[in-house]
Amino acid sequence: MGEKAERTRELIRQEAYRLFAEKGFKEVTMTDICERTGLSRGGLYRYYSKTGEIFSEILSKEYVISDRIEGLESAEQILTDMLEAITREIMDKETSLSLAIYEYASLGNEELFIRINEAAKQRWISLIQYGMETGEFKPVDPDRISDLILYYYQGLRMWSRVIPFEKRTARYYAATIRELLL
């Protein structure tokens, strides 16, 4: 795929992301995405054939850390960067995809979510194992701690749309995980 095509796909994902965060999954149509991106129907369909395809790609995008682990960077530094990105996200409730995730799952896309959840979990497990190897992290059960990291985050993402959050709420998240690991 050419560079221009990749830029267009990225634009589509960005605008669709905002729509899914605003309205959930079910209410977003390909027409909405045309309007937001300024693309014609033909232009949009050249890249994606339905909203589920775009949503699934958005969810599959990950914060990549394997190259940093292979590059032997400090596990604590990788952790710090990940927690920083996550706490910024937690405070930015407008970008929460919780409702869209819930709706898309209720339409029978369990396989996708199993895969995404597994990938996210594996990423955390690999960081935790790496940190234990370098001696930077305490000896913990990587499987158990990564469950906490993921579901605590999901609870915060959902409730950020239910009640107003103070900055403390996101800080607590990072502090708890640091304390469990360092």
Add this chain to the structure above:
Amino acid sequence: MGEKAERTRELIRQEAYRLFAEKGFKEVTMTDICERTGLSRGGLYRYYSKTGEIFSEILSKEYVISDRIEGLESAEQILTDMLEAITREIMDKETSLSLAIYEYASLGNEELFIRINEAAKQRWISLIQYGMETGEFKPVDPDRISDLILYYYQGLRMWSRVIPFEKRTARYYAATIRELLL
């Protein structure tokens, strides 16, 4: 209110709970609740004037522990009982109210959720403080730990409807909290 009236209210809440868990908040009507309970329209409206009133009462029902603390029961035993009730709930995904909560919140009921969240948090804080006083719990930051307990739980409740859970997932929750406190 007479005993019979209280029994009827309880029946209404029970049946409505199932409907909210199944369909979320928005799609449940007073007519649905009449059908499920077998009450006439007049019969139902004698107790509740709208679905929001029933939902709000359901959410406000709490697991009461203040009398156990006042009765000087062991903090560890209270914790064990609470975690047991919660892990049972986590595995029972049919009773998850996450979508209904999300929808009801999006209709502008922030005050209610702030109140419910505060009450739940206070309940945990009081148990944690009590456990530290009796020397059964480690010295921790009650505010921070109760945040973890509540949002980790909410994340699990939501995701129990997105992916299938193994028993381990609920066990991890209880094990993590026990380890943080005991």
